Amino acid sequence: MRMDELLKFAPRPTGAGDMFQLLRDRQPRTRSDLATLTGQARSTIAARVDLLLSSGFVAPAGEASSTGGRPPATFAFNPAARVVLAVDLGATHSRLALTDLVGTVLAEHHEPIAIAEGPGPVLDRVVELGLDLLSTAGRPVSDLVSVGVGLPGPVEHSTGRPINPPIMPGWDDADVPGLLARKLRVPVLVDNDVNVMALGEHTSEWPEVDHLLFVKVATGIGAGIISDGQIRRGAQGAAGDLGHIAVPGGLDLPCRCGNTGCLEAVASGPAIANALANAATSADVVALVRAGDLDASREVRAAGRHIGEVLAACVSMLNPSVIVIGGVVAEAGEHLLAGIREVVYRRSLPLATQHLRIVASRTKGRAGVLGASAMASDHVLSAAAIDALIS
Amino acid sequence: MRMDELLKFAPRPTGAGDMFQLLRDRQPRTRSDLATLTGQARSTIAARVDLLLSSGFVAPAGEASSTGGRPPATFAFNPAARVVLAVDLGATHSRLALTDLVGTVLAEHHEPIAIAEGPGPVLDRVVELGLDLLSTAGRPVSDLVSVGVGLPGPVEHSTGRPINPPIMPGWDDADVPGLLARKLRVPVLVDNDVNVMALGEHTSEWPEVDHLLFVKVATGIGAGIISDGQIRRGAQGAAGDLGHIAVPGGLDLPCRCGNTGCLEAVASGPAIANALANAATSADVVALVRAGDLDASREVRAAGRHIGEVLAACVSMLNPSVIVIGGVVAEAGEHLLAGIREVVYRRSLPLATQHLRIVASRTKGRAGVLGASAMASDHVLSAAAIDALIS
Numbered sequence: 001m002r003m004d005e006l007l008k009f010a011p012r013p014t015g016a017g018d019m020f021q022l023l024r025d026r027q028p029r030t031r032s033d034l035a036t037l038t039g040q041a042r043s044t045i046a047a048r049v050d051l052l053l054s055s056g057f058v059a060p061a062g063e064a065s066s067t068g069g070r071p072p073a074t075f076a077f078n079p080a081a082r083v084v085l086a087v088d089l090g091a092t093h094s095r096l097a098l099t100d101l102v103g104t105v106l107a108e109h110h111e112p113i114a115i116a117e118g119p120g121p122v123l124d125r126v127v128e129l130g131l132d133l134l135s136t137a138g139r140p141v142s143d144l145v146s147v148g149v150g151l152p153g154p155v156e157h158s159t160g161r162p163i164n165p166p167i168m169p170g171w172d173d174a175d176v177p178g179l180l181a182r183k184l185r186v187p188v189l190v191d192n193d194v195n196v197m198a199l200g201e202h203t204s205e206w207p208e209v210d211h212l213l214f215v216k217v218a219t220g221i222g223a224g225i226i227s228d229g230q231i232r233r234g235a236q237g238a239a240g241d242l243g244h245i246a247v248p249g250g251l252d253l254p255c256r257c258g259n260t261g262c263l264e265a266v267a268s269g270p271a272i273a274n275a276l277a278n279a280a281t282s283a284d285v286v287a288l289v290r291a292g293d294l295d296a297s298r299e300v301r302a303a304g305r306h307i308g309e310v311l312a313a314c315v316s317m318l319n320p321s322v323i324v325i326g327g328v329v330a331e332a333g334e335h336l337l338a339g340i341r342e343v344v345y346r347r348s349l350p351l352a353t354q355h356l357r358i359v360a361s362r363t364k365g366r367a368g369v370l371g372a373s374a375m376a377s378d379h380v381l382s383a384a385a386i387d388a389l390i391s
Numbered sequence: 392m393r394m395d396e397l398l399k400f401a402p403r404p405t406g407a408g409d410m411f412q413l414l415r416d417r418q419p420r421t422r423s424d425l426a427t428l429t430g431q432a433r434s435t436i437a438a439r440v441d442l443l444l445s446s447g448f449v450a451p452a453g454e455a456s457s458t459g460g461r462p463p464a465t466f467a468f469n470p471a472a473r474v475v476l477a478v479d480l481g482a483t484h485s486r487l488a489l490t491d492l493v494g495t496v497l498a499e500h501h502e503p504i505a506i507a508e509g510p511g512p513v514l515d516r517v518v519e520l521g522l523d524l525l526s527t528a529g530r531p532v533s534d535l536v537s538v539g540v541g542l543p544g545p546v547e548h549s550t551g552r553p554i555n556p557p558i559m560p561g562w563d564d565a566d567v568p569g570l571l572a573r574k575l576r577v578p579v580l581v582d583n584d585v586n587v588m589a590l591g592e593h594t595s596e597w598p599e600v601d602h603l604l605f606v607k608v609a610t611g612i613g614a615g616i617i618s619d620g621q622i623r624r625g626a627q628g629a630a631g632d633l634g635h636i637a638v639p640g641g642l643d644l645p646c647r648c649g650n651t652g653c654l655e656a657v658a659s660g661p662a663i664a665n666a667l668a669n670a671a672t673s674a675d676v677v678a679l680v681r682a683g684d685l686d687a688s689r690e691v692r693a694a695g696r697h698i699g700e701v702l703a704a705c706v707s708m709l710n711p712s713v714i715v716i717g718g719v720v721a722e723a724g725e726h727l728l729a730g731i732r733e734v735v736y737r738r739s740l741p742l743a744t745q746h747l748r749i750v751a752s753r754t755k756g757r758a759g760v761l762g763a764s765a766m767a768s769d770h771v772l773s774a775a776a777i778d779a780l781i782s
Contacts, residue, residue, distance in 0.1 A: 154742060163742065211626040223708070227625070232618045234710025235602040238743045245704040246738060248637035248652065257740065261639065313636045313704050317614075319625025347637060349648065351545060351554065352629045 016048040016390060017383030020057060020077070024381060026102075028061035028074035049075060055390040056081040079104065082145040083137070084376035085130045085184070088193065088368030089122065090152050091115050091167050091219065096126065097369040098133040101377045103204060105369070106137040115152065118170035119179060127183045145380045145389065147180055147188045148372030150196030152220075157237045160190030166256075167219070189375045193368055194240060195231050197361075198224025200371025201324050205362045211320040214367070215242065216327035217307065217336065218282055221264050227318065243268070248309045263310050267303035269329045275299050282328045289332040297335045304339020311340060311358075312347035319352050326361030333360075407439040407781060408774035411448060411468070415772060417493075419452035419465035440466060446781040447472035470495065473536040474528070475767035476521045476575070479584065479759030480513065481543050482506050482558050482610065487517065488760040489524040492768045494595060496760070497528040506543065509561035510570060518574045536780065538571055538579045539767030541587030541759045548628045551581035557647075558610075580766045584759055585631060586622050588752075589615020591762030592715050596753045602711040605758070606633065607718035608698065608727065609673060612655050618709065634659070639700045654701050658694035660720045666690050673719045680723040688726045695730020702731060702749075703738035710743050717752030724751075 022037055023029065029037075035045045052058035052075070059078035063071040079102040088095040095110040109129055113122060126149075134141055153165025160177040162168055177188035191199075198214035206212055212226040223240040225232045233239050243264035244257050253271075255262035265271055269282025276296055279285050288296035311323060323344075330336055341358050348356075361367055379385060413428055414420065420428075426436045443449035443466070450469035454462040470493040479486040486501040500520055504513060517540075525532055544556025551568040553559055568579035582590075589605035597603055603617040614631040616623045624630050634655035635648050644662075646653035656662055660673025667687055670676050679687035702714060714735075721727055732749050739747075752758055770776060 225708075227618060227623045228621070230619070232623070232709075234618070234743075235712035235746065236710055236742055238740070239708065239710040241707045241710075241740060241743065244740055245707050246639035246700065248639045259738065309637065310704070313701070314708055316632045316636050317616075317630065317705060317708060318623070319627055319630040319632075321626035347650065349629070349632060349635055351627055352625075352632065355626065 015383075015387050016051045017386035019045070019048045020052060020381070020386045021383055023052075023058060023075070023077045026077050026079075028064070028076040030064050030072040030074050032072060033074075051390055057386060057390065077101075082380070083134070083139050083143050084145060084373055084380070085133070085147045086369040086372035086376060087126055087130075087147065087149040088196070088372055089113070089115060089126075089150065090193065094122075094126070094129075095365070095369050096129050096133060097366070097373065098130070098137050098139070099369075099373040099377075101381065103370050103373045103377070105366075106139070107133040108369070109133060115167065115171070116169050119174040119176060123176065123179045127180065130184065141184075144184065144186055146186050146376040147184060148196070148374070148376030148379075149176060149180070149188065149190045150193040150368045150372050151176070151190060152193050154236075154238060155190050155192045157191060157233055160188065163237070187376075187379055189372075189379050191231075191375065192222075192237070194222040195224040195233065196371035196375065197326060197367035198226055198240075198324075198371065199231060199374050200367040200369070201326065201361060201363055202226050203374040204370045206322055206324075209322050211318065212322045212324065213311075213314060213318065213320045214324045214326060214361075215307070215311065217267070217303075217325065217329040218269055218327035221268055221307065221327075223314070225318065226320075242310055242314070245310050245313070247306050248313075263306060267306040269327075272296075272299050272303050272329065286328060286332045289335060296332075300329070300332045300335040301339040303329070304336040305343050306339075307336075308340040308343025309347065312344045315344055315348040315352050315356065321355055321357065323356070323358045324361050325358065326363075326367055330360055406774075406778050407442045408777035410436070410439045411443055411772070411777045412774055414443075414449060414466070414468045417468050417470075419455070419467040421455050421463040421465050423463060424465075442781055448777060448781070468492075473771070474525070474530050474534050475536060475764055475771070476524070476538045477760040477763035477767060478517055478521075478538065478540040479587070479763055480504070480506060480517075480541065481584065485513075485517070485520075486756070486760050487520050487524060488757075488764065489521070489528050489530070490760075490764040490768075492772065494761050494764045494768070496757075497530070498524040499760070500524060506558065506562070507560050510565040510567060514567065514570045518571065521575065532575075535575065535577055536771045537577050537767040538575060539587070539763030539765070539770075540567060540571070540579065540581045541584040541763050542567070542581060543584050545627075545629060546581050546583045548582060548624055551579065554628070578767075578770055580763075580770050582622075582766065583613075583628070585613040586615040586624065587762035587766065588717060588758035589617055589631075589715075589762065590622055590765050591758040591760070592717065592752060592754055593617050594765040595761045597713055597715070600713050602709065603713045603715065604702075604705060604709065604711045605715045605717060605752075606698070606702065608658070608694075608716065608720040609660055609718035612659055612698065612718075614705070616709065617711075633701055633705070636701050636704070638697045639704075654697060658697040660718075663687075663690050663694050663720065677719060677723045680726060687723075691720070691723045691726040692730040694720070695727040696734050697730075698727075699731040699734025700738065703735045706735055706739040706743050706747065712746055712748065714747070714749045715752050716749065717754075717758055721751055 061074045061076035079100045086097045094113045097105045098107045153168045154163045162171045180188045210229045214224040221243040223242045244262040246261045252260045253265040255265035272285045273279040452465045452467035470491045477488045485504045488496045489498045544559045545554045553562045571579045585607045601620045605615040612634040635653040637652045643651045644656040646656035663676045664670040
């Protein structure tokens, strides 16, 4: 038997990191609870609890009730022990948040950027702002354990590198994790913005839902797919690319991809603005709808119907129980959702729609940073990562 | 801490079933290999190997090469130890196979049925044929460890009961697992036929592919989705329902579901037959194409294009690396695939199609029984099931 085969199967030593996994649900437990849960000797438990306490990842959580004698001490996961930097980069804006290990925002900043300036200037600014946020929150740099980044383009999940991103000139194959890790000295996780937003919405608002679709309607249109509780990226990480699906019954308008009749060509923010005399951008469209402009409202609802045609196909295909609509165009409010619901509930079969909810994003523009935070935290709270951090 | 909470986390005792998981890859190993892999004491290993050997699930596999002294004995998973019954039920046909634990067919039978006779008569016949196959293969009933069944309608995965199956009158909410288990006294796994076929094609022909779509083109049109290596069923088990997706650019023909423009209304076997003067069934269509009938070939290719329109959306959504086309209409050969490929490669983005293969089913009508066998075997080879079987 070869060594690499042996290693493949070798059980990792059951250490403090494994014990920590039992505590991630944040319930306080006694040493005796942990001994019962793991079947390990009291002395082993005591040593591991001491290690986790001294690292800060676990903290005292008061005394358990006692049936007599001195009540035993309890311990629980301490999400404040470390911090992660969550970075949501768009074509023209950035939002950064410093959070604890369960996504509580400790400090936050957003500002306009030009992603087209390239990875050098943009990521330098991210590092600068990240250090500012640490300082604002009063946390030393040594408390930072990882960084999560959402990018507005396709990302190779295994390497964190953008792949031919259409709106990110200069970023193709850029080593984003390497560039950030060189300055911040912690692991960096990167994914495309829609997957990250899906993760943020799922983690913070719908943790109990196993099948969720997050749809971003903005300059582009894309989806993040949660199936059986996990993000599904497909073979090349290209899953969820709704924008270039042909709309059934849609107009045969030319699309920037070279095809005609794509969803983006009829229902994206720019497409809606294009149909209106007095709007140039997605933000203009949202402002008009909010001001009660009837033409704008009608165009947004029509866009919703086109999106609904494509989402009806997604519902038949994936049978989600929740579809969350986000992105800047969704800020126009109920008109978009009304158009989407109208078509999806008409077009899909009853078995797939009877328990389906189609709702607006609840994270108020924070889906990206919440998802980046969840991605970054999840990486450092695994058994192996905890063992490495506290050893 | 409550007992149910303790049980939720309690590690299962690491027994023979766990050790057996290491052997499922069918590589021969020595007791010493197993001690290295598990970190367990030689005496523990020896006892568990003895248990697995006496159960037959593991068998001697010759001697390992030795660097001196007596060469150590090796052991490997023995797929012939038990058998499973694989059942593929359609609207008008059934196919049953008795297989070993890795899908090798030991005995097989197919015959016409009328699913509309209801679960009583149909499942009685399944039991009768299953016992015949055991007898043909010379295996005692006690060798049978589980049954896998594919049904031509939606199935609630957790209970194995059909849910409002449109072409299975009398089967709604029928306790299929209970009815079979009462007579055969083994666990019964049930899923819809397309998921079972996807599993069969994946297990037997594409085990190394993580993202695969199996499309059945017959009286209905449906898909089984393999994503990250597993069947994805969605929230109600309704995922993969391609037949009632509206075809972009399709005709507005009425569909039996009550909507118009559904894929089934333009590209199913009956829809193709309907467009031909001299065909009444899917089988007629296949026969005409095979006989070189140009009208039939042209209609099959046109149906392929319609299917391609919907699959292009699926490719954008799921980014599979293989699409397998099966079902009776696929037996018409290359015309169907040519139509599908033509549209998918034109309509989908390069990132999603550059490594995409669209191929015909390779299992020659056996995808259903191979999938039912895999589903049944997988269930009984888990650590817990093995522990229960040999205790």
